[in-house]
Amino acid sequence: MTKLHVLNNQRPDLCGPCGGKCCQSAPGAYFPADFGETEAEIRAGVRAALLAGTAALSDSDEDPYVRPPIRDYDGIVQEIYVSPIAQYTGVYPKAPCANLTASGCLLEFDHRPTQCRALAPDPAARGGAGCKLPREIDNPRCREAWAPYRDLFEELI
Secondary structure, three states: OOOOOOOOOOOHHHHHHHOOHHHHHOOOOOOHHHOOOOHHHHHHHHHHHHHHOOOEEOOOOOOOOEEOOEEOOOOOEEOOOOOOHHHHHOOOOOOOEOOEEOOEEOOOHHHOOHHHHHOEEEOOHHHHOEEEOOHHHOHHHHHHHHHHHHHHHHHHO
């Protein structure tokens, strides 16, 4: 597996005034290649991240995927499920990514989840406070990518 190479598309001029509304709504998802190139590396990387609390599983019983933890309103990292329905309704519960700070993301660009790295600020979306996620790495494709690792998730839950 090859990690998706994305040119650094950070746009502080757009994200700063916006305050990271995408990141405030929910964290982006990791893809398997974010954890290694071989199946053994991916399994070891995911296991380590989940056990260390630097990553979490989505709360979908059928098609889980790996994402950063979500921070509650008190700033404590906890497991909270964010429904994918929000993507389609446009109504987002407040479930901010644990890596989001007042000055931006704690993670260096190359260490962010695939969806975060590929998310492109779009001044025309959501009244000037939105981003676009390429279709090839949307949530349905993310879930498909994680399907071969369900046994690992079941083992760790």
